[in-house]
Amino acid sequence: MRALYDSKSKLLSEENKYRTWLKIEQALAYSQAEEGFIPKAAAKDIGSVAFADLDMEEMSRIKEKVGHGFVPFVKVLVR
Numbered sequence: 001m002r003a004l005y006d007s008k009s010k011l012l013s014e015e016n017k018y019r020t021w022l023k024i025e026q027a028l029a030y031s032q033a034e035e036g037f038i039p040k041a042a043a044k045d046i047g048s049v050a051f052a053d054l055d056m057e058e059m060s061r062i063k064e065k066v067g068h069g070f071v072p073f074v075k076v077l078v079r
Contacts, residue, residue: 019051021073
């Protein structure tokens with residue numbers, strides 16, 4: 001039972017949430033570039049962002065102001 005709890009904890013962690021959001025944003029950018037909605041260079045820029053590149057401290061500071069995590073994630077991703 002403990003192993004199940006531990007695996008759920010990892011799946012639902014803040015880090016995993018942001019990792020998943022990053023993958024989704026990257027996939028979305030490539031799809032949008034393919035359809036001509038955004039430049040291919042922009043999709044490549046978004047696709048090249050590694051999780052380690054995200055400033056988690058800055059996201060925390062912004063999250064305290066706005067009250068949720070997606071806006072801080074996008075602001076940090078844009079930088």
